[in-house]
Amino acid sequence: MNAIILSAVLGVVMMFSSVFVKNKSALKHIAAAGLLVLLIANIADTYGCSLFKIDLHNMLRFDKFGLFFNTIGIGATLIYVVLSGRDIEKSGNYVAEYFALIFFVLCGLTLLTSFGNLLMLFIGIEILSIPLYILTGSDKRNLKSNEAAIKYFLMGSFSTGIMLMGIALIYGGTGSFQLEVVRSVFASYKGVSFLEIAGLLFLLVAMAFKVSAAPFHFWTPDVYDGAPSVFTSFMATVVKAAAFVAFIRLFDARVTETSAAVDWKMLFSILIISTLLIGNITAVFQQSVKRMLAYSSIAQAGFMLFALFSLNDMAKEGLLLYAAAYSLATIGIFAILIKMKDVSFEGYNGLAKTQPLLAATNTIFLLSLAGIPLTAGFFAKYYMLASVIKTGSYTWLVIFAVLFAAVSAYYYFRVIQAMYFKNGEAQTDTITPGFKAGMVIVAAIIVIVGILPQTILNWFYF
Amino acid sequence: MPIQYYIALAACLFCIGIIGVLTRRNAIIIFMCIELMLNATNLLLVAFSKMYHGPAFAADATSTAGIDGQLFVFFIMVVAAAEVSVGLAIIVMMYRNVHSVDINFLNRLKN
Amino acid sequence: MHITGLLLDAPQANTAANYLPIALQLLFALGFVATMMIVTHLLGPKRKTADKLATFTSGIETHGNARTPMAIKYFLVAILFVLFDVEVIFFYPYAVNFRALGWSGFYSVLMFVGFFIVGFFYIIKKGALVWED
Numbered sequence A: 001m002n003a004i005i006l007s008a009v010l011g012v013v014m015m016f017s018s019v020f021v022k023n024k025s026a027l028k029h030i031a032a033a034g035l036l037v038l039l040i041a042n043i044a045d046t047y048g049c050s051l052f053k054i055d056l057h058n059m060l061r062f063d064k065f066g067l068f069f070n071t072i073g074i075g076a077t078l079i080y081v082v083l084s085g086r087d088i089e090k091s092g093n094y095v096a097e098y099f100a101l102i103f104f105v106l107c108g109l110t111l112l113t114s115f116g117n118l119l120m121l122f123i124g125i126e127i128l129s130i131p132l133y134i135l136t137g138s139d140k141r142n143l144k145s146n147e148a149a150i151k152y153f154l155m156g157s158f159s160t161g162i163m164l165m166g167i168a169l170i171y172g173g174t175g176s177f178q179l180e181v182v183r184s185v186f187a188s189y190k191g192v193s194f195l196e197i198a199g200l201l202f203l204l205v206a207m208a209f210k211v212s213a214a215p216f217h218f219w220t221p222d223v224y225d226g227a228p229s230v231f232t233s234f235m236a237t238v239v240k241a242a243a244f245v246a247f248i249r250l251f252d253a254r255v256t257e258t259s260a261a262v263d264w265k266m267l268f269s270i271l272i273i274s275t276l277l278i279g280n281i282t283a284v285f286q287q288s289v290k291r292m293l294a295y296s297s298i299a300q301a302g303f304m305l306f307a308l309f310s311l312n313d314m315a316k317e318g319l320l321l322y323a324a325a326y327s328l329a330t331i332g333i334f335a336i337l338i339k340m341k342d343v344s345f346e347g348y349n350g351l352a353k354t355q356p357l358l359a360a361t362n363t364i365f366l367l368s369l370a371g372i373p374l375t376a377g378f379f380a381k382y383y384m385l386a387s388v389i390k391t392g393s394y395t396w397l398v399i400f401a402v403l404f405a406a407v408s409a410y411y412y413f414r415v416i417q418a419m420y421f422k423n424g425e426a427q428t429d430t431i432t433p434g435f436k437a438g439m440v441i442v443a444a445i446i447v448i449v450g451i452l453p454q455t456i457l458n459w460f461y462f
Numbered sequence B: 001m002p003i004q005y006y007i008a009l010a011a012c013l014f015c016i017g018i019i020g021v022l023t024r025r026n027a028i029i030i031f032m033c034i035e036l037m038l039n040a041t042n043l044l045l046v047a048f049s050k051m052y053h054g055p056a057f058a059a060d061a062t063s064t065a066g067i068d069g070q071l072f073v074f075f076i077m078v079v080a081a082a083e084v085s086v087g088l089a090i091i092v093m094m095y096r097n098v099h100s101v102d103i104n105f106l107n108r109l110k111n
Numbered sequence C: 001m002h003i004t005g006l007l008l009d010a011p012q013a014n015t016a017a018n019y020l021p022i023a024l025q026l027l028f029a030l031g032f033v034a035t036m037m038i039v040t041h042l043l044g045p046k047r048k049t050a051d052k053l054a055t056f057t058s059g060i061e062t063h064g065n066a067r068t069p070m071a072i073k074y075f076l077v078a079i080l081f082v083l084f085d086v087e088v089i090f091f092y093p094y095a096v097n098f099r100a101l102g103w104s105g106f107y108s109v110l111m112f113v114g115f116f117i118v119g120f121f122y123i124i125k126k127g128a129l130v131w132e133d
Helices: A002-020 A026-046 A064-090 A095-112 A118-136 A143-174 A179-188 A194-210 A219-226 A229-250 A264-284 A289-310 A313-339 A356-370 A376-391 A395-421 A433-451 A453-461 B003-023 B027-059 B067-098 C003-013 C016-043 C072-096 C098-125
Strands: none
Touching (some): A002 A026, A002 A064, A002 A095, A064 A095, A095 A229, A143 A194, A143 B067, A229 A313, A313 A453, A356 A395
């Protein structure tokens, strides 16, 4: 509860700081301070210290999983603002509003991690999406940014329409929007009615749109490529992970395993296979690192879908670990990409000579995304695949995923190869010592989590 | 009237909306089709709300069964208004840059 | 009657003779419209002078083009109007049961209005409602 209210209030504070704070460079410090307050308030909430006592009528349900994910999301945003705050400043005239919109996105995220009612799911998704439409189009004179914004907006509201139809049909079948009522109806029926199954399928399609799973991924590369790089970084990490948490809260084991009318495991395995296939194969052929990262984010979504496939405790742990590992690594890679003058693969040629520290940290991030041992990404992938093995069926899916993890190593190593083994003069903007220190800290977190994944998960169980 | 008629009408409107989104090229018309999808949902929600409210009301005049469906419609309308304002702003931004709202113009991001 | 019932009944009515009146009526309607359009086109007198083709607006001379671009500030005000107008929807359920909801309901609505006023101050401070340039 702390995080929901504080993020909305902090968003309003940021809006007004555009009117009252004349010094533009002070804004990112205000935003970082606000995020720190939000982070502390949310951790306090996790340990039972809630600032607000409101009767919620079960519209929102706070559990450890959701609150812990809030911590990851807010923490990743804090790191993002610290690393890229200067670039957000440079991206337009409305700096305070950009930060305000980021706070509103976090408000949507906190709603999505704790919704107990389909109404809250809808409102959370919309609060998450609407600020992003604006951030995508924030580069007003750039036609690519325009195009990305209009595509994202049309596709986003289209999927919202489908989601609402699903909610309406489920309401028709069960007579309630409350998640536990819906679940009990799904659990009690011998043959669930047509309305409920159709509604759940509509919801599946809509959520697949939001997390850009494969048959519904087509907007992702264009939007991620066209949006200003600073905001792509935010969209591809925190927002995507939040959509996954909403997905897994909605498709709880109690909903999918009891309704035998649809083979949910088969449906999810089709989604996973097509996502891994399209994401990885298309990423191989990209010429621009930014677009490659867009496709790689689709491929990573394929791995995160494993959590929805197996739906056990290990999957939930794995999703948290995956969200943390993937967000940190991608935020780091984008922070470097924003500093590059040329974002094609050639632009990275010889970065190891001009900026050895950046090249080294970038390598760690890329290795983590590829899932090489001793990085956080390895254990994230391990947990996902182990959760599938635990369910005892569909072992071939694991083999398939490992094969595609190997394919993904190819395009991540292309960047490393360009940085270390190709001759060239990689051009970057001026790099401040503070930025370098930030990169080293993020890389250190990834390696520490990679060596001791139990630390982060033990905290989850404390 | 039985609920099937409402479901059929809402399904028809929803399908018209989906087909419009998939086939039309004008950003404003696509947007209107999306609104049509939302309104089909509103209609269905109100119909279901009445379906649940009717018998409960006959049994007990103070019953509030089915009211949540109508409240959901309020939220859809308000959030749709917020979405409209952002969406129209984006479309106007595009119009000022390219003097067209045809989405065939959007091909800069294809390789 | 159920939709499924309607669909199941349909085959029983499916003999060609039952549809003959409908087919005749369709043919007649289409033929009548087509004939009339062709005949008026052929027989009607045509005098295409400049005065005849001009737009007629109650005798007043036309001036300017209807498709002149509007100033963007109208658009901004229209959007803001839509936002503020639609939010009033939440007052209706409150107004219906404000007695039953008591003080807690009042505080909730007060908070809602408070956020609203904050938004209103924001657009005023940003100069979105300034008409003169």
